[in-house]
Amino acid sequence: MNIVVCVKQVPDTETERKLRSDDKTINRDADGVINELCEYAVEDALRLKEAHGGEVTVLTMGPDKASDTIRKALAMGADKAVHLVDDALHGSDALGTSYALAQVLKKIGFDLVVLGSESTDARTGVLAAMLAERLGVPQLTFAKKIQVTDKGTIGIERVTDYGYDRVEATLPAVVSVVEKADASEKPRYPKFKDIMAAKKKPVEKLGIADADIDPAQIGLAASWSEVVDFDVAPPRAAGTIVRDEGDGGVKIAEFLASKKFV
Amino acid sequence: MSEILVLVEHVEGQVKKVTLELLTLARKLGTPSAVWAGAGYSPEAKARLTEHGAEKIYVADSAEIADHLVAPKAELLAQLVAEKSPAAVLVAATAEAKEVAGRLAIKTDSGVLTDAVGIQDGLVAEQSIFGGGVNVRSRVTKGTPIIAVRPNSTPVEAAAGAGTEEQVSVTLSDAARSARIVERVKEEKGARPELTEAAIVVSGGRGVGSPEKFAVIEELADTLGAAVGASRAVTDAGWYPHEFQVGQTGKTVSPQLYLAAGISGAIQHRAGMQTAKTIVAIDKRDDAPIFDFVDFGVVGDLHTVVPQLIDEIKKRK
Numbered sequence: 001m002n003i004v005v006c007v008k009q010v011p012d013t014e015t016e017r018k019l020r021s022d023d024k025t026i027n028r029d030a031d032g033v034i035n036e037l038c039e040y041a042v043e044d045a046l047r048l049k050e051a052h053g054g055e056v057t058v059l060t061m062g063p064d065k066a067s068d069t070i071r072k073a074l075a076m077g078a079d080k081a082v083h084l085v086d087d088a089l090h091g092s093d094a095l096g097t098s099y100a101l102a103q104v105l106k107k108i109g110f111d112l113v114v115l116g117s118e119s120t121d122a123r124t125g126v127l128a129a130m131l132a133e134r135l136g137v138p139q140l141t142f143a144k145k146i147q148v149t150d151k152g153t154i155g156i157e158r159v160t161d162y163g164y165d166r167v168e169a170t171l172p173a174v175v176s177v178v179e180k181a182d183a184s185e186k187p188r189y190p191k192f193k194d195i196m197a198a199k200k201k202p203v204e205k206l207g208i209a210d211a212d213i214d215p216a217q218i219g220l221a222a223s224w225s226e227v228v229d230f231d232v233a234p235p236r237a238a239g240t241i242v243r244d245e246g247d248g249g250v251k252i253a254e255f256l257a258s259k260k261f262v
Numbered sequence: 263m264s265e266i267l268v269l270v271e272h273v274e275g276q277v278k279k280v281t282l283e284l285l286t287l288a289r290k291l292g293t294p295s296a297v298w299a300g301a302g303y304s305p306e307a308k309a310r311l312t313e314h315g316a317e318k319i320y321v322a323d324s325a326e327i328a329d330h331l332v333a334p335k336a337e338l339l340a341q342l343v344a345e346k347s348p349a350a351v352l353v354a355a356t357a358e359a360k361e362v363a364g365r366l367a368i369k370t371d372s373g374v375l376t377d378a379v380g381i382q383d384g385l386v387a388e389q390s391i392f393g394g395g396v397n398v399r400s401r402v403t404k405g406t407p408i409i410a411v412r413p414n415s416t417p418v419e420a421a422a423g424a425g426t427e428e429q430v431s432v433t434l435s436d437a438a439r440s441a442r443i444v445e446r447v448k449e450e451k452g453a454r455p456e457l458t459e460a461a462i463v464v465s466g467g468r469g470v471g472s473p474e475k476f477a478v479i480e481e482l483a484d485t486l487g488a489a490v491g492a493s494r495a496v497t498d499a500g501w502y503p504h505e506f507q508v509g510q511t512g513k514t515v516s517p518q519l520y521l522a523a524g525i526s527g528a529i530q531h532r533a534g535m536q537t538a539k540t541i542v543a544i545d546k547r548d549d550a551p552i553f554d555f556v557d558f559g560v561v562g563d564l565h566t567v568v569p570q571l572i573d574e575i576k577k578r579k
Contacts, residue, residue: 013510013529017392036511094374095367117357120510120533123391124376125357126364129332133365138440139332142357144504155444158331159505161356161456162273163449167331169441179511181497181504224373224405228386230398236541236555243548244562249570252542253578255558259540261462261486261519262575 001054001148001171004110005045005078006101006131007038009062009069010121017121023220024227025091026121028062034069037116037179039076039187044146044177045114046077046188052148055079057108061089061100067203074198075190081203082108088208091220094122098130100218104211105135110172112154117142117176128176138169141176264349265318266292267342269335269362270311271354275302277310280354280413280459285314285423287381287416292349293317294423297342299335300328312425314418322430326439332358333438336365341432343370343406350385355410356458363408372405379415379516379537393510393529394536412516412537413459449505452484457506460489462519463538465508467493467531469524469545469564473501478568479523485575491515491535493525509534523564527552544568 011017012031020027045056058073058081060066070081084104092100105113113135118125132139140146143156144164152171157164159178180186190198208215216222242251256262266288271278281296288294295318296311303323311319320342327334339351339362351366353359355377367374378387382399385407389398402408457463464486466479476496483490491508492501508515510533520538525531527543527550535541536555543552548561560567 013393013533017395019396019398094364098364098368121392123514124364124374125360126367126374126376129361129364130368133333133336133368136437139361140441141332141361157447159357160446161458163447163505165331165443166445166447167441168444173441179504179507181500181507183498223403224367224371225375225400225402228399228401230396233390233395233397236557239541239553239555239557239559241548241553241556241559241561244560244567246566247570248544248560248562248567249572250574252544252558252560252567252571253574255542256519256575257578259519261540262578 001048001052002109002111003045003048003054004057004059004105004108004113005041005073006059006113006115007042007069007073008035008060008119009033009066010035010119013120019227019230023091024230025220032065032068034072035116035119037118037177040177040179041114041116042073042076042078043185043187048112048146048148057082059101059104060084061097070203071198074201075195076188077194080201083203083205084211085205086208088215088219091223092218093223093225094124094126094130095224096218096222098127098134100208100213102131102134103213104206105131107211112171113174115174115176117178128174132174135174138173140167140169140173143175143177144180146175146177264292265346266294267339267346267348267351268294268296269339269351269353269359270296270298271356271359272300272302272307275304275307277307278459279418282314282418283413283416284352284354284411285311285316286419287411288352289315289421291381291385295320295348297339298322299338301325308425308427312423313420315421315423316425317423318426318428320428320430322432324432326434329443330439331441331443332361333365333441334434335362336369337434337438338430338432339366340369342430348406350407350409353410355412360410363410367408370405372408373402374408375400375402376410378409378411381409381411385409390537393533414461414516414518449503454483455487455489457489457491458513458515461517462486462488463491463508463515463517464488464521464523465491465493465525466496466502466523467525468495470496470501475565476502478565482521482568482572485572493531522552523568525552526550527555
């Protein structure tokens with residue numbers, strides 16, 4: 001099975017994340033890390049490969065420094081990587097990004113595309129659905145469990161507000177995954193020898209011309225939406241903090257009453 | 263006034279509150295038309311949509327839509343966008359409706375904005391990003407603006423609309439039927455409101471101490487008619503089911519009141535609840551980061567403070 005995992009480098013959530021003042025895009029000069037849910041996507045892809053054979057390819061779109069994120073995924077055990085890197089891609093919104101990634105996926109081929117269900121920077125949660133739409137293949141998203149059969153069918157448990165839905169389709173398909181609560185399903189941690197081995201794995205760099213990407217569909221200028229303006233949220237007005245002197249519960253009740261919650 | 267399409271969220275034939283919020287918002291932007299996609303349309307649903315301002319109700323009461331994942335709803339909306347040329351399409355910022363919005367955006371070559379907490383004149387969406395650290399105002403520049411709005415961000419106001427029904431027949435493509443829902447498994451217990459929709463959320467963290475002691479969080483939630491949430495530390499430890507996790511890798515909630523007990527307020531948690539209107543916290547540590555952004559905080563043991571709070575609320579009822 002030919003599995004492609006899309007991964008994204010995002011600003012570290014432990015640092016102060018910013019928008020650029022010039023073009024109002026996310027400042028990616030800050031410390032970049034692999035998006036957490038992408039690690040789960042890599043883990044799920046590796047498990048599917050272990051069960052069914054085949055190959056895991058990492059695909060990322062991002063600036064040169066996103067190569068750190070590629071190395072991380074390769075160290076976890078992915079076989080090879082494709083890095084879509086081109087200045088023209090800067091500022092692409094979800095529509096532009098999904099278009100560019102879909103063009104690469106059509107070029108490199110896949111049985112299954114695996115993504116994290118959301119990134120910690122833009123948090124739109126729409127990319128997997130958009131990719132399925134653009135590629136014309138089934139969408140199986142927000143999966144907590146994935147099962148592939150040898151007959152080429154795929155089933156997932158999709159997390160919902162009330163529990164989960166079982167969703168089925170035939171391959172090829174696009175899957176997005178959520179965090180797994182079970183410690184035995186957490187993303188694997190690469191050992192030193194895996195990190196060294198990752199340095200020898202092939203990484204193919206593609207520009208937009210290599211993937212037949214129309215420049216009119218990508219980048220800030222072609223974006224389907226724009227940031228009008230933004231401001232750093234003022235810290236929430238300092239609230240009242242009291243020490244429990246045996247009446248902490250009463251004090252909260254009084255506060256809730258003053259706000260008409262009780 | 264120009265037409266605004268509102269995708270109705272419904273479960274077992276009941277219209278969800280977020281849809282009433284969207285209709286309230288849509289009335290300020292144009293003329294609201296509700297779009298019913300899926301099975302279970304009823305006179306009660308019609309009445310609720312009409313009472314909250316739906317001038318028209320497009321009804322596609324079809325099991326085929328409900329039995330497949332996301333894509334058919336996008337196809338239905340795309341058909342309506344082509345026929346009616348609305349000024350905008352509003353959906354709830356739930357996982358599923360955002361995916362519908364994403365697919366609709368591609369089908370109609372339109373921009374999409376997600377997680378809006380308000381919409382200003384000119385269809386400018388207000389968004390709160392980076393865990394509440396940055397406020398952004400954005401607008402769609404191509405096609406029909408598609409905006410996903412967070413539950414609880416607009417107070418519901420009733421105002422009767424005409425509620426004129428129009429049946430919509432939709433012929434689904436093979437592609438839209440490619441992912442089939444074969445079973446729906448309900449896990450949520452009791453009559454508590456859904457986490458992402460609840461007006462009040464009571465969350466417990468590591469400070470609760472053990473899975474058994476989580477009962478006090480549930481009791482407080484039930485006293486307030488609230489949903490229960492949990493921090494990642496709690497769901498990772500297996501003290502509470504994972505689907506109740508609030509945070510960066512869990513659910514995002516935007517309630518009127520968020521009450522955190524035994525949660526220190528690390529960025530992981532903050533990212534999922536910072537847009538709550540009012541935040542109250544109880545934690546033992548006076549240097550817990552959550553006290554930097556609460557409206558009201560008590561430094562103390564939640565196991566003495568919460569039971570007293572429960573008693574006090576009951577007394578006031």
